[in-house]
Amino acid sequence: MSTGSGKSGSGRSGSGRPGTTKTRTTRFSGRGLHNRVKTAKGRKTSSKMWLERQLNDPYVAEAKARGYRSRAAFKLLELDSMFGLLKKGGRVVDLGAAPGGWTQVAVDAVGAGKGPKGGQVVAIDIQGMDPVQGATVILQDFMDPDAPDRIKDALTGPADLVLSDMAAPATGHRQTDHLRIMGLCEAAFDFACEVLAPGGGFVAKVLKGGTENELLAQMKRRFAVVKHAKPPASRADSAESYVVATGFRSDPEA
Numbered sequence: 680m681s682t683g684s685g686k687s688g689s690g691r692s693g694s695g696r697p698g699t700t701k702t703r704t705t706r707f708s709g710r711g712l713h714n715r716v717k718t719a720k721g722r723k724t725s726s727k728m729w730l731e732r733q734l735n736d737p738y739v740a741e742a743k744a745r746g747y748r749s750r751a752a753f754k755l756l757e758l759d760s761m762f763g764l765l766k767k768g769g770r771v772v773d774l775g776a777a778p779g780g781w782t783q784v785a786v787d788a789v790g791a792g793k794g795p796k797g798g799q800v801v802a803i804d805i806q807g808m809d810p811v812q813g814a815t816v817i818l819q820d821f822m823d824p825d826a827p828d829r830i831k832d833a834l835t836g837p838a839d840l841v842l843s844d845m846a847a848p849a850t851g852h853r854q855t856d857h858l859r860i861m862g863l864c865e866a867a868f869d870f871a872c873e874v875l876a877p878g879g880g881f882v883a884k885v886l887k888g889g890t891e892n893e894l895l896a897q898m899k900r901r902f903a904v905v906k907h908a909k910p911p912a913s914r915a916d917s918a919e920s921y922v923v924a925t926g927f928r929s930d931p932e933a
């Protein structure tokens with residue numbers, strides 16, 4: 680079920696593909712990328728296609744140019760442009776952070792590690808990633824029983840934003856993939872409700888079909904605004920989109 684696209688419901692502009700994007704943070708041109716990959720002996724057609732797509736993807740080129748570790752960095756920049764999520768001095772939790780594109784964007788935006796007025800970023804991933812200066816990185820499965828406490832211990836106070844870009848490796852079986860990602864989303868939401876400051880925000884990756892009704896209803900009880908958004912950097916042929924919730928209510932009955 681969908682609550683509507685962030686494009687229509689957002690207060691800030693952020694539409695268009697590379698080359699047409701008008702946002703302050705993601706404006707760039709993808710012209711001139713027409714790379715073909717020769718089929719090398721031993722290279723499967725699928726990996727040739729993947730490589731060709733990478734080489735011709737303007738977001739990949741721009742991520743490299745700007746020193747981002749992943750093209751995914753632009754998804755967070757675009758979501759931030761649409762919803763105004765990242766604030767100087769804010770405290771951010773980044774779930775499913777590797778290789779670290781979102782962590783880099785969050786550290787820059789909140790000024791993590793920049794003295795008393797700077798913010799904080801705590802990132803976790805089941806896979807190792809290189810350190811990001813200014814961020815605390817935890818190497819652990821977020822679904823481990825003690826993972827939430829490790830993040831809480833690292834936080835210096837209530838969080839302003841909880842991000843989840845967590846995705847289990849795709850099985851190709853639509854229902855299984857959907858259930859797995861919804862399990863991660865639900866765990867991220869429960870955690871967000873424990874650590875967010877009043878007024879805080881929550882972003883989580885979901886798959887086509889949006890967030891399940893029950894979870895969406897719970898989110899609407901805890902947040903003033905809940906929307907679905909597919910940022911331009913999210914590939915059109917990908918089933919992913921994001922649920923973006925803002926205005927956390929620490930007391931749902933209030």
Ligand SMILES: C[S@@+](CC[C@H](N)C(=O)[O-])C[C@H]1O[C@@H](n2cnc3c(N)ncnc32)[C@H](O)[C@@H]1O
Binds near residue numbers: 748752782819822846
């Ligand atoms: C799409 S990638 C994240 C990309 C990242 N946002 C970036 O900007 O570079 C999804 C990540 O979720 C992580 N992940 C999946 N399940 C997880 C879990 N249970 N605990 C922690 N991380 C998990 C994966 O290891 C993977 O690195």
